[in-house]
Amino acid sequence: MKSNRLDHVLLVAAIAAAWQLLYLAAGPNVISSPAETLTRAVELLRTQAFWDNAANTGAAFGMASVLSITGGALVGLWLGLRQFAGDVADPILGALYSLPKITLYPIILLIFGLGISAKVAFGAIHGFFPIAIFTMNAARNVSPVYYRTARIMRLSPAATIVTVLAPAALPEIFAGIRIGLALTLLGTLIGELFASTSGLGFALIRATDIHAVPDITAITFLIFVFAACVNALLHAIELRVSHDG
Amino acid sequence: MSARPHLSKVALTRILILLGALVTLELLCRTGIIDRVTMIPPSEMFVALWQIVESGQFKQDILFSTYNVAAASLLAIAAGFVFGAGLHAWPRARRVVSPLLSAYYAVPTFVFYPLLIVAFGTGRTALIVMGTIFGVVAMMVNTMLGLDRVPLAVSKTGAIMRLGPVRRLFLVRLPAAAPHLVTGIKLAVAYGVIGIIAGEFILATAGVGKRVSFAYDNFDNKTMYGMLLLLLIGVMLINGLLTIWEKRLHRRFGQR
């Protein structure tokens, strides 16, 4: 265990060192040093403008997450419990999953305009497919013996789903949610980079336009920290939800 | 034997659903329920595509994007392979780096694009670098996984035949890892496409993405949808071919 913490320290040190080297090689017109970035990041965190943008992105991400999770889980469950429907949908979902969703961005903008609903849509279409696919597979992979047991116990369909299917399928569903949310965040941010008038992605583009290197580096850094925290949180939940004890 | 009719029924239903979706879309557009400003009928999309291909008016952009994707994919595959094999041979380093690798696709790596523009300008270099760093870790992870999964008896056989470590790697262990390597290649290409096309959408001097973005800004739906269809078909073709290769390899290995 002690070695593990040392490994983490080594990793952070290695990243910081590589970053510093990159800074020394490329110069302050390309990237800011770790120290400067941290300073600028702290400054930004004190500005109202940053938090407005962050709230904007956060709201879009939140709504998109809710949509992709509920939509993906419901569709996945429905397809997973019906053998025929699942068989039909499986390759279609797979193909849509591997399709680069960016090809749909202009269409979404035409449908939703430039507001927050477009961003939510971007995020949702990214997260929907992996969640649906994982949920479908999770439901299909529930051992038939569980259903037989539920019938012997004379459980109603609703009770079966809630007390038997859901707990059995949860680890796999959660793996899909973890991937789906990462993609939802990616989709939301790319949407903001592409066409938006608010949010952290927009702030990034504006900083790029005026070549404000410390801002670009700091905002990128903060987005990464946020994403890493979300991932760590989901990871912790996943460990608790998993059946591996 | 009873499985056969069921399979055709599934395939038939699938085709019907896809056709039905297309026809519905066509009708919705033609009847004006979906207005022309938002979307043109699918039939017109195909016509637009045909015109673009025939006239060759965007040949430069298509070549630009294709070159970028090819370059980024090859770089991601080569670098991912080398780093993956290297980390596999150095377990301590692998242990240190592993949290970074597993979190890599959980963070929106694409937000590096603005930094790349600052470094390289808005030309193809930034795009290729973006595509490469997006895909490289997928190849790394799959290379390591593939080497992990080489059965001990197989690599021992290489040792018993007195093959040196280099020959053992290239003649025995890497071929044994082939299914995973091909999956890595498929992912590296997929991420390359996403990174480059997204980059071209957002800020670039040329390319398919740039054409789409330009057409969108100018309310030129015909060109926009025509190019999007071209992009869609291109992506499906590449992915389809790679998937066939992947499936063939899996079959030879007995679905490992």
Added chain:
Amino acid sequence: MASLGAHISLSGVTKTFESHRDHPAIHALGPISLEVEPGEFFSVVGPSGCGKSTLLDVLSGLGKASAGTIEIDGAQVNGSVPDGVGAVFQQDASFLWLNVWDNVAFGLRRLGMDAAEIERRVRNALAFMGLTGFAKAFPAQLSGGMRQRVCIARTLVLEPRVLLLDEPFGALDQQTRLLMGDELLRLWRETGATVILITHALDEAAMLSDRVGVMSARPGCFIDIITTGWPRTRDSRIVAEAHFGSITSRLWATLREQSLRAISGN
């Protein structure tokens, strides 16, 4: 397909695995002292975890002994694989990306052998192992027993002086195992190689070998070596002989106590 068997000599061989983050030092094997005559068929039986596989690793040069000397035909073996050693393992080691012919030809091609000679040897080996009709097939299409035959054929073409087998039939069903045993005897007679067979199946050891060494629980040492006295022309039908029963009962008598010790984790 002639190859002459090598003389194997082990003297005071031990193997200790160094302490590691996950576990303390493990004294896995030895001390082992043994002389195996050229062309002899020698089996090793013992409880799980006694170090049988470690013995093969060290003997083949795949691993290094911690102490003692190992000699094959007078030449020292010390952590690198000497010429003329062949090995077949329990797990399927067939190369899934090559067809049967290319699998068998693999070792010969690495040695840069003349193409005509490779063709001749591979053809003979396939015929010997009954694989002629499967030359173009891929291992994934074959049964477990067939795949093991491919691995044996691949070793055979190299005309080894020493053949090491680490529970090669462990993953197969009993009937296939007995038939494969017959094939192994045929192989042994044909090549004249010295064979060391690791097995947990007492009947297999008793039936196939000239001598059977019984290993103790970890750290494995030889606590009994039984000479079977079978004629060279034997096959699986000797299980009917009365002598067979006495060999297996003697093996079990010695082994039973060791197995109990191994299970209780002594």
